[in-house]
Amino acid sequence: EVKLVQSGAETRQSGESLRVSCQASGYTFPTYWIVWVRQMPGRGLEWMGSIYPGDSDTRYSPSFQGQVTFSVEKSINTAYVQWNSLKASDTAMYFCARRLDGQQTTFDSWGQGTLVTVSS
Amino acid sequence: QSALTQPASVSGSPGQSITISCSGTRSDIESYKIVSWYQQKAGQVPKVVIQEGNKRPSGISTRFSASMSGNTASLTISGLQTDDEADYYCCAYVGSRTVVFGGGTKVTVL
Numbered sequence: 237e238v239k240l241v242q243s244g245a246e247t248r249q250s251g252e253s254l255r256v257s258c259q260a261s262g263y264t265f266p267t268y269w270i271v272w273v274r275q276m277p278g279r280g281l282e283w284m285g286s287i288y289p290g291d292s293d294t295r296y297s298p299s300f301q302g303q304v305t306f307s308v309e310k311s312i313n314t315a316y317v318q319w320n321s322l323k324a325s326d327t328a329m330y331f332c333a334r335r336l337d338g339q340q341t342t343f344d345s346w347g348q349g350t351l352v353t354v355s356s
Numbered sequence: 357q358s359a360l361t362q363p364a365s366v367s368g369s370p371g372q373s374i375t376i377s378c379s380g381t382r383s384d385i386e387s388y389k390i391v392s393w394y395q396q397k398a399g400q401v402p403k404v405v406i407q408e409g410n411k412r413p414s415g416i417s418t419r420f421s422a423s424m425s426g427n428t429a430s431l432t433i434s435g436l437q438t439d440d441e442a443d444y445y446c447c448a449y450v451g452s453r454t455v456v457f458g459g460g461t462k463v464t465v466l
Contacts, residue, residue, distance in 0.1 A: 271455075273402075280460035281394070281402060281445050286453075295453045331401065340449040341392040342407040349401060 238262040240332055240347035247353045248322050255318040256350045258332030265313040266290040269335035271343055272306065272317050276328040286335060287315060324356040360384070360446055360458035367464040373434040376461045378446030379427060384456070386427040390449035393422060393431045394457075397442040405444075406431060438465045 243257040258270065272284040285296035287306040294306050305318045315332060330350045333343035361379040368374040378391065385391060393406035404413055406422040419434045429448065433440055446458040 273457075280443075281396070281447075281457040283447070283455045283457055286455075297454060297456075333402075336407065339392075339408045340390050340453075341447040341455050342404055343392075343394075343402075343447075344404060344407075344413065346401045346403075 238334065238345040240334060240345055242330075242332060242347035242350045245351040245353070247355070250324055250354055250356045251321050252354075253318070253320050254322055254352065255316050256330055256352065258315045258317075258347050260313045260315070260334070263334070266310055268337060270306075270308070270315040271333050271335050272304075273331040273333060273343075274300075274328045275331065275349075284317070284330075289313075289315065322352075322354045324354050326352060327354045328352060360448055360456055362444075362446060362458040362461045364459075365462045365464065367466055368436045369466045370436055370438065372436050373432060374436060374463065376431045376433075376444050376446075376463070378429040378431070378448070378458045380429070380448055380450075381427055384427070384448050384450040385424065385429055388449045388451065389424055391422070391424065391429040392447045393420075393429075394445045394447060395442045396445065396460075402445070433463070436465055441465050 239261045241259045266289045269286045271286040274282045284300045287294045289308040307316045332347040334345045336342040336344045394402040395405045396402040405420045410422040421432050443460045445460045
């Protein structure tokens with residue numbers, strides 16, 4: 237069974253750093269793209285970007301370029317999204333998802349979401 | 357960046373059919389024709405209901421179907437059921453290995 241398990245909810249102050257994890261199991265982690273999706277409170281889904289664990293090839297949405305950094309640790313089948321200096325506007329639920337092989341927009345398995353709360 | 361436009365809300369009575377539109381541009385939907393659709397029920401994780409090629413993933417009801425014409429993709433839910441109440445999002449490839457979601461449509465079953 238394919239599973240993505242994300243790290244727990246986090247609360248930070250503006251300006252602090254944060255790393256959220258997404259641990260995969262049940263499939264060959266290096267061979268599927270992982271995408272990150274933001275959902276601000278009461279708002280829609282936003283594609284942040286994607287990373288290919290096999291070679292750490294990344295693609296960022298222009299809206300998130302320079303704001304976050306994606307990385308992976310293949311030895312533990314885990315993908316990360318990191319912020320170096322959080323803002324209150326980063327308060328949101330963040331999802332990781334696996335992108336179906338050979339497709340660009342089909343994300344077939346999702347993590348449970350990580351709620352990030354940033355206070356100013 | 358490209359924006360995909362969806363109606364904020366659509367409603368229907370049980371048993372009816374509804375259609376949710378997702379309007380893009382000549383540069384995204386019309387050019388690439390790569391779109392998926394997601395359902396997100398309140399407090400839950402999104403779930404794909406239509407994958408690329410207008411295909412239903414395993415386990416998704418045949419009541420869900422999709423189509424594309426020009427720069428607009430559409431999701432149709434036939435035989436509307438109370439369990440279909442959710443937010444629905446289109447997701448399209450817009451080139452340069454980037455993807456964008458539509459703004460979402462809230463479906464209400466009257």
